[in-house]
Amino acid sequence: MANIQCLDPTASPLDYYGWELRRQREAHGLKQGQLGDIIFCTGSLVGQIETTKKVPTRDFSERVDAALGTDGLFSRLIGLVLRSQLPAWFQPYAEMEAKAAYISTYQAQLVYGLLQTEEYARAVLATGMPDDLEGLLAARMERQRILERERPPLAWVVLDEAVLHRPIGGPEVMRRQxxxxxxxxxxxxxxxxxxxxxxxxxxxxxxSFNFLRFDDNLDIVYTEDIISGHMTANPETVREAALRYARLQAAAHSVEDSAELIIRVMEERYGVCSQPEEPSVA
Structure with missing residues (x-):
C-alpha cells in the first residue's frame, strides 16, 4: 500500500485526489473512521482512497464535498480521476468525444460505450481481464455524463443486427441493455x-468506426484494433468515412423500424421478465 506521506500529488489525478482528501480531512480534525461515519462508509475505505489503493466514485466525492464543505472540489476532481483510469491509448479519444458537437458511430460487435448499461459494460470489460475492473467500469460510466448535459452532443448510432443477438452477460443483462x-x-x-x-x-x-465533428475543430475519424486506437483528421480519410457512414445509414432500418426490431429480439431471444427484479442490497 502506498505511504500517504510519500504520495506525490503531481504524479497523477488519483494521487492528487488522495493527497487532497487527507489534507482536507486533517484540516477538519477528523480521523479516517470519523469521516467514514459522516459519509456512511468505513474508515478503511477512506484510507484506501487516500493511499490510491481504491478509486473513488462520484457518489463518494459528492458526500465528501458535503461533509467537508469543499465547494464541489472532489466532485470536480473525480472526472479527471476516472478519465485517467481509461487505457492510455483511449484517453485522447475520450477527451475529443467529450468536446464533440456531433458523434456518429457504426458498431459491428458491441453496443457503443455511451449507450451501455453498467452490467453490459462490466461483462464487456471483463473479457480483457483487467487488473482494476471497477476502475475501468467507473470510467466508462463517467463518459456517459456528456449525455446528461443541458445541450449534449447530437449522436447517431448504427448497430449491426448481430450486436442485438450477441448475448453479452446473459439474457437478463441483454434485456436491460x-x-x-x-x-x-x-x-x-x-x-x-x-x-x-x-x-x-x-x-x-x-x-467499426467513429466519426466526430466539432464546432471549432477539424473532423476526426477513430478506429480501433485489438490493442490500440487510431485518430486521424486527414481530409481524404474523413471524406471517405462520411461517405461510408451515409451509405450505412441508408442501408439501415429507420429509427422507428429499428425500435420494432429491438423489441422483437428482446421478446424472441431473451424473453420477458415474469416479475420485477428485486433491488440489489448495497
Whole structure:
C-alpha cells in the first residue's frame, strides 16, 4: 500500500485526489473512521482512497464535498480521476468525444460505450481481464455524463443486427441493455438505427468506426484494433468515412423500424421478465 506521506500529488489525478482528501480531512480534525461515519462508509475505505489503493466514485466525492464543505472540489476532481483510469491509448479519444458537437458511430460487435448499461459494460470489460475492473467500469460510466448535459452532443448510432443477438452477460443483462436502447427511440439528441442482416455486403465490412465533428475543430475519424486506437483528421480519410457512414445509414432500418426490431429480439431471444427484479442490497 502506498505511504500517504510519500504520495506525490503531481504524479497523477488519483494521487492528487488522495493527497487532497487527507489534507482536507486533517484540516477538519477528523480521523479516517470519523469521516467514514459522516459519509456512511468505513474508515478503511477512506484510507484506501487516500493511499490510491481504491478509486473513488462520484457518489463518494459528492458526500465528501458535503461533509467537508469543499465547494464541489472532489466532485470536480473525480472526472479527471476516472478519465485517467481509461487505457492510455483511449484517453485522447475520450477527451475529443467529450468536446464533440456531433458523434456518429457504426458498431459491428458491441453496443457503443455511451449507450451501455453498467452490467453490459462490466461483462464487456471483463473479457480483457483487467487488473482494476471497477476502475475501468467507473470510467466508462463517467463518459456517459456528456449525455446528461443541458445541450449534449447530437449522436447517431448504427448497430449491426448481430450486436442485438450477441448475448453479452446473459439474457437478463441483454434485456436491460436492449431496453436501454429503446429509451432513445424518441430521444431528441440520440438516434439509434439497426443495420439488418439482410443488408448483406455493406460499406463497413472492415469493422467499426467513429466519426466526430466539432464546432471549432477539424473532423476526426477513430478506429480501433485489438490493442490500440487510431485518430486521424486527414481530409481524404474523413471524406471517405462520411461517405461510408451515409451509405450505412441508408442501408439501415429507420429509427422507428429499428425500435420494432429491438423489441422483437428482446421478446424472441431473451424473453420477458415474469416479475420485477428485486433491488440489489448495497
Amino acid at each position: 436492449l431496453a436501454r436502447l429503446l429509451e432513445f427511440a424518441s430521444h431528441r439528441w440520440m438516434h439509434v438505427q439497426v443495420l439488418p442482416n439482410k443488408a448483406g455486403a455493406h460499406a463497413s465490412l472492415a469493422g
